[in-house]
Amino acid sequence: MSAAPSKRPLPQPVQALAAIPGPEVAARAARLRIRAGEHAGQTAGMAPGIVQGNVAILPADLAGDFLRFCHANPKPCPLLAATQPGDPRVPTLGDGIDLRTDVPRYRVWQDGVLVEEPTDIRDHWRDDLVGFVIGCSFSFEEALVADGLRLRHVEQGRNVSMYRTSIACNTAGRFAGPMVVSMRPFKPSDAIRAIQVTTRFPSVHGAPVHFGDPAQIGIMDIARPDYGDPVEILPGxxxxxxxxxxxxxxxxxxxxPPFCITHAPGAMLITDLRNASLAVL
Amino acid sequence: MSAAPSKRPLPQPVQALAAIPGPEVAARAARLRIRAGEHAGQTAGMAPGIVQGNVAILPADLAGDFLRFCHANPKPCPLLAATQPGDPRVPTLGDGIDLRTDVPRYRVWQDGVLVEEPTDIRDHWRDDLVGFVIGCSFSFEEALVADGLRLRHVEQGRNVSMYRTSIACNTAGRFAGPMVVSMRPFKPSDAIRAIQVTTRFPSVHGAPVHFGDPAQIGIMDIARPDYGDPVEILPGxxxxxxxxxxxxxxxxxxxxPPFCITHAPGAMLITDLRNASLAVL
Structure with missing residues (x-):
């Protein structure tokens, strides 16, 4: 049984808290600007505190295998949401999200060839397309910084270093390949803390998969990442x-695949979810 | 309001569970054997699932500083219990524990000199003595093994390797000195899991303080531990x-100190607490 709402005014400090707009307000404003074509670039730093997602859109005949691939490889492919075929909405990530307009810049691929980088894919939408939104390291990086840890690539204004590894993903249908990893340098004591912090966020890659010797996971030259920028590793x-x-x-x-669409690198989907809501504790 | 106890018999599977003796039964039996002088050696492997503790017994005029030392250094000195002056009981760790008889072998020290290794200290007991019981790595090692991780020193029947480090403890009164650490070798992916598992057990040393280069914490020769046995570190x-x-x-x-008593190495106090009860989650 629920009690009738109290008519008494809230105490002043609680009133003050209620007046602070939540991060969702900035998230929705950012998404509307993106939808209107007013922001077509990277989303790093936009809507602090809010989950951003990687986007992949595939025809339904490939979507089942891709879904199985994500499920079989939750650390590199933490699936936040998958749409109904033909439906561009993602209600579990935010009211009113439209995957056809709400990513700042898309990449349209045909037979593996990049054919267009539009800011809107309404003209490309089909009734058989399934959208996938996959967790992104922005969420756990925010938690690391909030904990007092320093991220060199952020401080140096670079992209994180990423590498193809010798760790094979679990295969699902046509989807197979090596795990790609991102690298952040830490002192060992900070690395231990970073492991603890990111363990709390399994839906955005969770704990690290390796530390130390790059060759153990097939990385032959740490100074030459396969994606992103080189990031210095200091003594110790x-x-x-x-x-x-x-x-x-x-x-x-x-x-x-004959046809698919992804977000352009760094130009992510801004959701309504708070990063904090992804923490398992 | 509490309901009246049900008269209905328990379902059979619950009856079966209730009939399994808990690990506390074996713990109490082991403690009684120790009290009777029937076991005067190491306690590793006795009373599986049960917390064992390091013991230090100090005169009251030093006990305050030692208590502050433990509080200021919770990772090396996780205090499980401190007794009332003159009272050998530790009711928070187990009904009927008597610190004068329940440790298999003691070490009695006078002015820093080991003068006796009795199995019973009733003749040494004084009204000003305060007993301290400090968490021990047996508890987290059990959790590591239960998780499927392998402990080389256990598999090789050796004592864990321990080292004095260059990490200074926080000083409290006369108590000061370097942190001693224990070392266990792991592959990096297993080390990440070991960090997660031991994080759950802050009252028995918790997460590691370091990994990798021993010299960073002042260990100059990993093959020559200051305490315990050398343990091999394999490639990778x-x-x-x-x-x-x-x-x-x-x-x-x-x-x-003019007078103090400790347990003999490896001959720990067996409590009534389950290791699982020390997990914070």
Missing amino acids: EVPVFWACGVTPQAVVAAVK | EVPVFWACGVTPQAVVAAVK
Whole structure:
């Protein structure tokens, strides 16, 4: 049984809290600007506190295998949502999200060839398309910084270093390939803390998959990442490697499906979910 | 309001569970054997599932500083219980525990000199003595093994390797000194899992304090531990270092108090607490 709502006014401090707009307000405003074509670039730093997602859109005849691939490889491919075929809405991630308009810039692929980079895919939409939204390291990086840890690539204004590894993903139908990892350097004591913090976020890659010797996971030259920028590792630091959301993109690219759409690198879908809501504790 | 107890018989599977003796039964039996002088050696492997503790017994005029030392250094000195002055009971760790008889073998120290190794200290007991019981790595090692991780020193029947480090403990009164750590070698992916598992057990040393390069914490020769036995580190493995309960013993030894009593190495106090009850989640 629920009590009738109290008519008494809230105490002043609670009133003050209620007056602070939540991060969802900024998220929706950012998404509307993106939808209107007013922002067509990277989303890093937009809508602080809010989950951003990698996007892949595939025809239904490939979508089942891709869904199985994500399920079989949850660390590189943490699936936040999959749409109904033909339906561009993602209600579990935010009221009113429309995958046809709400990503700042898309990449349209035909037979593995990049054919267009539009800011809107309403003209490309089909009744058989299934949209996938996959967790992104922005969420756990925010938690690391909030904990007092320093991210060198952020401080140096670079993209994180990413590498193809010798760790094979679990295969699902036509989808197969190596795990891609991102690397962040830390002192060992900070690395231990970073492992603890990211363990709380299994739906955005979770704990690292490796630290230390890059060759153990097939990385032959740490100074030459396969994606992103080189990031310096100082004396006394070790490289720490997390499974990376570039993995599903690389796997889709390798399959060369007749038709698919992804977000352009760094231009992510801004959701209504708070990063904090992804923490398992 | 509590309901009246049901008169209905328990379902059969619950009856079966209720009939299984808990690990506390074996713990109490082991403690009674120790009290009777029937077991005077190491306690490793006795009373599986049960917390064992390091013991230090100090005169009241030093006990305040030692308590502050433990509080200021919770990773090497996780205090499970401290007694009332003169009272050998530790009711929070087990009904009927008597610190004068329930440790298999003691070490009695005078001015820092080991003078006796009795199995019973009733003749040494004084009204001003305060007993301290400090968490021990046996508890988290059990959790590591239960998780499927392998402990080389256990498999090789050796004592864990322990080292004095360049990490200074926080000083409290006369108590000061370096942190002692224990080392277990793991592959990096297993080390990440070991960090997660031991994070759940902050009252028995918790997460590691370091991994990788021993020199970073002042260990100059990993093959020559300061306490315990050398343990092999295989190619592809890294040494992982946890704060160790030998720290408070080494600190007490350095102070050379006029009188104190400790457990003999490896001959721990068996409590009634389950290791699982120390997990924070």
